[in-house]
Amino acid sequence: METEALHRHLPDHHWLRLRYEDFCAAPVESMDRVLSMLGVAERPPFEDAGTVRLRPNHIVAGNPSRFTVGSVRIRVDEEWRTAMSRRDRLLVVASTWPLLRRYGYPWRV
Numbered sequence: 498m499e500t501e502a503l504h505r506h507l508p509d510h511h512w513l514r515l516r517y518e519d520f521c522a523a524p525v526e527s528m529d530r531v532l533s534m535l536g537v538a539e540r541p542p543f544e545d546a547g548t549v550r551l552r553p554n555h556i557v558a559g560n561p562s563r564f565t566v567g568s569v570r571i572r573v574d575e576e577w578r579t580a581m582s583r584r585d586r587l588l589v590v591a592s593t594w595p596l597l598r599r600y601g602y603p604w605r606v
Contacts, residue, residue, distance in 0.1 A: 501596075511532075516600060521573040524549065547571050 506511055513534050518526040527543045542550040548570050556563045581589075590597065590604060597604055
């Protein structure tokens with residue numbers, strides 16, 4: 498919700514809403530939009546419409562996939578739908594329902 502509050506203080510040309518699923522569906526086009534907004538002419542290292550070549554990086558914390566290098570297929574990760582308990586899904590829906598509604602996500606658990 499802090500991001501929503503920040504958005505109210507920024508001009509629209511400094512803001513881009515990009516949903517995770519939309520990025521996964523069209524990664525090249527999504528990155529083109531992001532880089533264009535930032536004024537960056539460089540193209541990301543896509544091998545095709547859904548695969549990017551990652552180099553080693555120096556990220557300290559985050560998802561274990563940050564250590565992945567080489568060709569990486571961009572895809573939606575749906576594992577949470579089966580791995581997360583119903584109780585945890587209910588908790589997430591209860592705490593995020595205004596944003597789920599705003600961004601067009603289903604409320605079902």
